[in-house]
Amino acid sequence: MIFKGGTGKTTLAVHLAQYLALRGYRVLLVDLDPQASATTLFGLNPSQDVADDATFYGHVSGDRRFAELPIETYWPGLDLVPANLALALTDFEIAGRAKLQASLPIHDYLRRGLDEVRENYDVILLDCRPDLGMSTLNALVAASGIFVPVTMSQLDIASMGEFFRFSAFLLEQLHELGVEESHLDLDFVRLIVNRFDPGQAAQAQCHHWMLARMPDQVVRTTMLQTAALGHAGSQWQTLYEYEPDEGRRRAYNRALEALDALCLDLETILWGAWGRRSLPNRNRQPQESVADVTA
Template sequence: MTSLSTLSDLSERMHRLIRAINDRNINAKPGKMAPKIYTMKEAEPLIGRKYHTIRAAEKEGRLQPRETLADGRRTGYTLADINRAREVFGTRLRRGAGDDPIRIAVSNVKGGSAKTTTTVHAAQYLAEHGLRVLLVDCDPQASSTAAFGYVPDDDVNVSNTLLPLLDGEQSSLAYAIRETYWDSLDLIPSNLMLYNAEYGLAVEANKNPTALLRLLLGLQSIEQNYDVILLDPPPALGMISLSVMQAANALVVPTPPALYDIFSTRAFFSMLVEVVETLQRHFGEVDYKFVRLLVTRLDMNSETQQQLVELLPEVMGNTLMRHSVTKTAALDRAGMYGRSLYEVLPDSVPLKTWKRAVNHFNKANEELLLLIRQSWHSHAEVLREEGLL
């Protein structure tokens, strides 16, 4: 066998493996997992109303009543039900008419620094809290796309990725948006062919730097329908990432607190300074509403990591998110079932491990939600009253 045929055989086998794992996890069509069901106890705080008020609205016909099952229990709520209830009670979180949609790049040049994990969990958390979210998979590795139940190279056609926009064939991104099984969480998927955009843009941007504005303009053409757009770029400062840095108006940089990761993150910031200087020379000021370092995959058993994390606030000040995300086996277990921590089914992960992990993701995401709301003028008064501004 030649090396080429060995490699192509390996690639084909890996593909079959991924297909088999995905087929085991997804019982329905690609990207169509059953939506999460919330109990009344879980739904109450999300709706922002107590049981009695929700029940009263159901009895009055303002809300669709729950069905009663044979065992006397009532069916739960989907996020779509919760959002309908929020609309009825006026409790849905929203940006105001004068507030800018937030376009957050979750970036780091270092591979495996938990960009996708951070993006997917943030998108689901923010959607669960009522925001209209768009997740844009900007990475040819397409991990975010896979997280929503697709085998990217089978289930996604390249014409539905960012490629036509980045190639200049399309000017609006409307063609690429697809709903997910999470209410108010849409996805622009990716697949391996998106890699072609790196070459295309590199050649073109040389003569025509405005090619780097295509992502920004494409997002601006559809952002009126969203509160938050999350961008998951590839782990390199290539042309796609440059477009992402230009398109974003906020930046979250996840990094594990290990020495090599910190070195890479430092290198990322140095490169970023140059990139932003170049972008500013061409297109005017790049103005991020917030820039935050997020410590992820913190190993609680590592003394050196603990020491590093203690040192970080002193050095980083308020550019560091106060809450770190710990390393957890729960993520691996959930991932084997094609799910995030917010989707995992009971019994697939030990309850205590899952609760601890979710708590850490919730804390970081709550902080992110606050940063988003702090950048919206229409939320200023409420936040001030709550002492959060």
């Protein structure tokens, strides 16, 4: 589960999904955000190419089994459950169904849906909407771990604290309602420092404070603030797809090196959650382009 709006969460989710697929994992990315940015990055127009019932909303409304939702992307080994604005209705749909069927758990739509496809994938990533409504509650219950991107500003850190406090409150309420402990346990919660400029004194100070206060929760590798991401994004591409001109090659290589290092750390966290002590010998080498891999 990847949460927190305005911090580059979707950019991180898509890059991590592509990285893991390049490493040989079978990956499913579930776009739970009505803004559908992840869906758009995979070349789909949410309003034209994605039917309402082809999203998680279609599963909640009873129109589709979840197993019908994943679609292949152009990226080998990576499937997508797409999104569109219909996801904004998901909370209302869940609340309405709760009134009609009091025994239907409002928190369990996504977990039960994922049970239909778990055997098909090694990693399932949930790109959440930036709020704590019913959809995000479902993601909290379905997830085995949480990555929270955070930028190094006092305001964003304060917002992150509120997210954790309210998340803990929600999980406590679910526990009191009798939800099974196994559905509420998380293997990990990690903070990812994103868009980091170590040359900015205020950002460096915030980073130092976080490492001192939460050494076990903060991923040591950071994703640097880089123009290369903006250049790639302007062409609706990721760093793994973007081909810079020679004038931007050096900055691009630095950005790709930082991204590979971060994703490797996140992969290591996943392996720790799976009870493994070392990473597998996957085919992909750092900084291979997608053309090198798929040729």
